[in-house]
Amino acid sequence: EAFKAIYPKADVQRCVVHKVRNTLNRVRKKDQFEVAEDLKLIYRAPNKEMALQMFQQFESKWSSKYPREVQSWANE
Template identity: 95%
Template sequence: EGYREILDFFVGGQESAYGWREILQQLYQRGVKEVLLGVFDGLPGLEEAFRTVYPKADVQRCVVHKVRNTLSRVRKKDQFEVAEDLKLIYRAPNKEMALQMFQQFESKWSSKYPREVQSWANELDVLLTFMDDPSSIRSVIYTTNAIERTI
């Protein structure tokens, strides 16, 4: 219906697949049966638990967190240029163009930053899930930032 609602609040605990699965199963048992998309920032075990409880839902990795993590591993002098090249990927008008922009990014930076580029290659499918949705809502679902501001 176009609004956010906090469904529960949990304090502490271990960030493991088992711990997250318990939380998600509680939500499921309370009536959260149909989830279309989970947006995550890469917390250990969360995606695995989500896929177990909601196997039909899509998963989107937070692009903003991924960019930040990548830039923290890039030399200062390259950070702006790498950031601009990454924007060409996640701001592309469609998935095909995003994949082309990633190929250019990969060609340009893989010799200098092989781990960082490989990390994007390994996670590209969950980083670009949002590209399957209408462009009007993409900016809302490609990051967890809106969720984090809720609390």
């Protein structure tokens, strides 16, 4: 919050490793491996277009079960 108070217009980029960990901590154990594999397809995509396509697949697959987690990735 201190950062945002000083730099209110700055963009904050989170580390992918920490973002994945935070997401997986909020997902059921039985889904963690599959969610992790689907996230890898996004952040390892060779270009932005492919990453967006992979995210759309991730979103359609997981948004009904984990809407907050999917939305947090959409907001990044």
